[in-house]
Amino acid sequence: MQTLVLRLNPGDDLRASLDSVLKQGGADAAFVVSGIGSLSGASIRFAGAENAARIEGDLEILTLAGSLSPDGSHLHISVSDAEGRVFGGHAAPGCTVRTTAEILVAVLPDWQFARTHDPLTGYAELNAVCRSGRTS
Structure with missing residues (x-):
């Protein structure tokens, strides 16, 4: 396993930045282990919802985790607003970094992730294949 420590800058789209990690590194599988920082707005798809909800204003990233594959990411996020209300669900495009986002990514060179229709x-859904023949 290899690790990457990412710092995203103001204005960066959180999801687009993470989707580009594998393309830049030539890897086929990774996990977001942890993420903290701030957003100026977020698009989050709540459990069972068809579409993402838009949350405006200054937000703190409390948690960020997920899997990254060449076919796309599956990211879960929880954020809090200025009143301390917490929102969580699937991180959708449109989560814009406000000051910074600090993210730890674990790259798995022995693995190949793909997303196939279930x-x-x-x-x-995630289809994980180990190149060395090990099973997960």
Whole structure:
């Protein structure tokens, strides 16, 4: 396992920045282990919702975790607003960094991640294959 420590800058889109990590490094599998920082607004898809909700204003990233594959990411985030209310769910495009985002990514060079349609869930789900033949 290799690790990357990322610092995103004001105006960066959180999801787009993480989606580009594998493209830049030539890897096929990674996990976001931890993330903190601030956003100037967020798009979060709540559990069971069809579309992302838009949350405006200054937000603190409390947690960020997920998997990264060449086919796209699956990221969960929780944020708090200026009144301390907490919102969480799937991080969608449109989570804009306000001051910084500090993110720890674990790159898994022995693994290849892909997202394939799962008829049971109806979503593109993670398909993890170990190149060395080990099973997960």
